[in-house]
Amino acid sequence: MKTSIVTIGDELLLGQILDTNSQWIAKELHQLGVELVESVSVSDSKQAIVNSLDHALSQSDLVIITGGLGPTKDDITKHTLTSYFKDELELDVVVMNRIKAIFDKRNIPFSELNKNQAMLPKKAITLPNLLGTPSGMWFEKEGKIVISLPGVPYEMKGLMLGEVLPRLRKIGGFLYQEYQTYVLYGLGESSAADMLDDFEDILPDFIKLAYLPQPGRLTLRLTGKHQEKVFLQQTIATLGEKLLSVFKDYSIVKGTEDTVALVKKMLIAKQKTLAVAESCTGGAIASYITLESGVSSFFLGGVVAYHANLKRELLGVSDKIIEKHTVVSAEVAKAMARGIQQKTGANYAIATTGNAGPSTDNTDETLGVVYVSIAAENQVFVERFDFGQPREKVIEQAKNKALEMMLKEILKNQ
Known part of the structure; x- marks a missing residue:
């Protein structure tokens, strides 16, 4: 069964919210064995919805639509679908009483707008929404299926899990x-x-x-x-x-785990620890590591030693090394890695120093050059990278490369 997903909403096209609905639906359909051929977002206009339906039905057996089922005038999906399938709306008393019960429980007055949400197409199968007021709708015509669901993610998921996927499983025939x-x-x-x-x-x-x-x-x-x-x-x-x-x-x-999750898993399994010393990355590595829960079991912490004085005082980088090689150098990166490793007692350490831009330190290195050093238990090594510009790109790529190098070192010692 070939399938298209259509998400409706100007807010999606304006970038005001992220379309997580189509991603979640796609994963569920994949698990079922349904072949997804297209996923598109369209505006809250009748013509855009009709055009998207015409196109989707020309190549798919199933179309799943989300959005535009609210009670206000800009929510036009239900009316557009009713017209598209040459249907008419009628009051569903069961749905109306359910909506009334929701409003009574919250001590909110029940208005004519809310009653309109119980006006549903005669030919469609009503999919009861247990988590909100707009009902889902299941249309069938000439062997093809069009399903309309609310755009609110938790309501959409409730209807997919409770109504749509069970019905599709009964149809069967999927690879x-x-x-x-x-x-x-x-x-x-x-x-x-x-x-x-x-x-x-x-x-x-x-x-x-x-x-x-x-x-x-x-x-x-x-x-x-x-x-x-x-x-x-x-x-x-x-x-x-x-x-x-x-x-x-x-x-x-x-597997699909990201670098931090893999580093975490392996260091915990080995009962090893990690610390970081950052200059040009400004704490980006430590921040990224601590986004993952449970990292305190292996991550001891870090230092942002941006100024040369802090490299000397906190990490023990000698004046001789800085004067001879400048702060953006392989030698300083290695000294920083060893310094934070010794200061914290960590088994492993990461250090970065470089010219993120747009200006440079007192160094011979050009903009975008970063040195990343890894201190292991028996060795310390460093790599030089030229990430170009702009500044944000340099920091992001340096962060990623540092964690990649860390992972390689751990894998090498398995």
Whole structure:
């Protein structure tokens, strides 16, 4: 069953809110085995909704719409769909009494606007909304299905889980879908594709490989569709092992966890600790690490030693090193890593120093150059990067590269 998702709302197109509905619906449909061919957002206008329906129904068997079911005049989805399917509205007394009960419980007057939400198309199947006032609607015409749901995320999810997905399961006939992801560090998309050339040649026609580049890492996803679930799972697993073997000399992990989650998992398992000393990244690494819950079990803390005096006083970087190599140098980065490691007693340490811009320190290095150092228990090493500009890009990429280097070091010692 080919499916399109249409989210309605000017607020989506203006960027005032993020469309999380289509993402959540897509994941649920994928688990069911429904093939999603398109996801679009359109404005709160009759013509935009009609155009999107015409297009969606030209290529899909199922269209799921969210938004525009509220009680105000700008909520036109119900009226547009009623007209589109040449239907008419009638009062659903059961729905009206349910809405009245909600308002009575909250001591809110029941108005004519609220009564209008109980006016529903005769030909549609009403999907009762237990979490709000607008009902969902299920239309069928010429073997195709159009489902209209509220735009409020928790109401939409309640209707999907309680009404839509159970009804779709009864219809059945979906191909089983399976996917497995692998996160590769330290190798770009084109280089990885070159290494996977022979691997892609052996993929059966029901398996696809997708490349999903992200800052500091490349996600590879194997996706398959087949009528036999066990066979599909076995095929994905076998191909996954072959994919891992292609990158046996690189840092690659199975799953979708981000770098911080992987670092956390591995350091906790090893009962090891981490500390950071940041200059040009200004605390971005420590801030990113502490977004993950439970990090206090391995993360001891960090220091933002922006000025040279703090590098000397807090981290023990010697005047001799700074005078000889300047603050933006491999030597200072290594000294910072060792300094925070010794100060905190951490097993591992990360340090950064560089020229994030738009101006430079008293150094020979150009804008965008960053040194990232990792102190392990028996060694300290450093890498030089040129991230260019602007400043925000330099800080973001330095943060990602530092965590990537940390992960590589941990994986190397497994």
